[in-house]
Amino acid sequence: MKFFWIICIFVLNIYASALDFKTLECNFTQTITNDENSTITYTGSFYATNRNRALWIYKTPVEKKVYFKNKKVAIFEPELEQVIITTLKNSPNITQIIKEAKQISKNQYSTIFDDTQYFIKTKDGKISSINYKDKLENRVKITLNNVETNTILDDALFEISIPKDFDIVTQ
Numbered sequence: 001m002k003f004f005w006i007i008c009i010f011v012l013n014i015y016a017s018a019l020d021f022k023t024l025e026c027n028f029t030q031t032i033t034n035d036e037n038s039t040i041t042y043t044g045s046f047y048a049t050n051r052n053r054a055l056w057i058y059k060t061p062v063e064k065k066v067y068f069k070n071k072k073v074a075i076f077e078p079e080l081e082q083v084i085i086t087t088l089k090n091s092p093n094i095t096q097i098i099k100e101a102k103q104i105s106k107n108q109y110s111t112i113f114d115d116t117q118y119f120i121k122t123k124d125g126k127i128s129s130i131n132y133k134d135k136l137e138n139r140v141k142i143t144l145n146n147v148e149t150n151t152i153l154d155d156a157l158f159e160i161s162i163p164k165d166f167d168i169v170t171q
Contacts, residue, residue, distance in 0.1 A: 021149040024048045033139045048095045053158045067160050074160045086171040
């Protein structure tokens, strides 16, 4: 009987998708290249849950945080002393994109979200990159490093605290 359960766990792990997670945390490098091959690179940390909550913490070249909670997005920009509140209509939710992706080859997945096709690559059973062309025809590549899944993430991490002197812009 013990052997049966070991086989069951092994089979479940083989067929579990690299895109299945309860929580996800990693470092990222986001490279955006326009049609003239001019490139800008952002770095930071990313946290997400399978309950449609995510947080991008950009460290370079400017500091900002982008909070996703259900269908709302808040962009916290300390250098501008403002927070932009918008909806998912105006910003893609990477968590949702990951959930909806379908496997197209051994280590590659794809999905279409809001008329944009996303390609997700995996390595060693974890997400390694996300590639797409945005609405302005920029090529976007997000490389994920130090990926950890199913760790404990405090819900407070996904809550924004807006200083009193910040402007709030609603779109």
